[in-house]
Amino acid sequence: AYRIIGGWASSDSGEASDNKVDISKGTGTAPTVNATEIIGGLFGGVNEGNTVTISDGIVNVSNRIIGGELASSDAKNNGVTITGGTVTTNSTSLDIIGGQAYSGTAFGNSVSIGNDTDSTTEANVKVKNIIGGKSSTGAADSNKVTIGNDGRKAAVTVTASGDIIGGQSDSSTASGNSVSISQGKNTTTAVTAASIIAGKTAG
Secondary structure, X not given: OOEEEEEEEOOOOOEEEOOEXXXXXXXXXXXXXXXXXXXXXXXXXXXXOOXXXXXXXXXXXXXXXXXXXXXXXXXXXXEEEEOOEEEEOOOOOOEEEEEEEOOOOEXXXXXXEOOOOOOOOOEEEEEOEEEEEEEOOOOEEOOEEEEOOOOOOOOEEEEEOOEEEEEEEOOOOEEOOEEEEOOOOOOOEEEEOOEEEEEEEOO
16 A cells, blocks of 8 residues: 655755645546555645545545645644545554644644535545644644535535544643534434543643
């Protein structure tokens, strides 16, 4: 298996921003993707606005799907969006994370699953944890997870063996984070998780 990365800045003084990974049907058949990780933007001194979008196909990932990830600064406004298709894993450790920082703040990152009105393709997601934004030593502020939309036409099914968390800080504060789940008017939204938590800290 392999990693799929939209953009990679190997230096902390570089910038990984506004990179994209887009998995969609296009005009052909729906794709089948097997990978260890899918990351929109990796590292850099600036990591902002990176996205992973999945709208169709079968996506099998063993480790992580992350909008943006970096080590030494803030992860801002990164996201993972799934409007359709099947996202699954052959392991027990797949996490979907909008944005992850290790020493900086995770701010304004998001995971969106089935939060649209146009798709007629069912969205089926089976993972361990879903986290809007996460930081190891910094704060987690204004991150969110959104599942379903009241105007959606196709069913949404999310099964998390672990937790669904808006924002998580392993050693600092978490504020203004959220998890939102909506039922479509003409379809179903089914969510299973060990816990659903708006903001999580080590304490």
